[in-house]
Amino acid sequence: AQSVAQPEDQVNVAEGNPLTVKCTYSVSGNPYLFWYVQYPNRGLQFLLKYITGDNLVKGSYGFEAEFNKSQTSFHLKKPSALVSDSALYFCAVRALSLGGSYIPTFGRGTSLIVHP
Template identity: 90%
Template sequence: AQSVAQPEDQVNVAEGNPLTVKCTYSVSGNPYLFWYVQYPNRGLQFLLKYITGDNLVKGSYGFEAEFNKSQTSFHLKKPSALVSDSALYFCAVRDVENTGGFKTIFGAGTRLFVKA
């Protein structure tokens, strides 16, 4: 079965410190992994994706994510957090095996709080 886990409901970080939001996945075949961010009262916005190639993927707003096949992880990182990064973050995987990649399976989300 295809699944995504975000083990932390909430992450607290001080502004200027590095941040990590964790994600692990379980898929059959090659994983197609995504990170989205949801700001209050707004829809989800795409941050970055891993399809193939370099394990370190760079995305919007200074975020990056590292694909680790052996650990089946795709953690989201940023070297220096901003207060404006405070939001709800979702990791997602495309279900290629069953739906040809149309169905997206989202994690439960991790709320990031960045303190000034």
């Protein structure tokens, strides 16, 4: 079965500390992996994606993610968290719908709370 999992509902980190938001996936074939962020009362915004190439992907707002094929993971990281990073983060992976289309399929989301 093709799926994406975000094992943590919530991540708490102090401002200035490094943060990690975890994502693991299960797909057949090449994974296409994405991270999106949702600020309160707003739509999702693209952060970064991995399609092919370097395993370390750099994205918006200082975020990066590392594609790890052996661990089937695509964890989101940032060296120094800001209070303004507090938001809901979604990992997505290409998956096959019941209708036979490849569509982005999203995890349940992880709430990141950065404390001052």
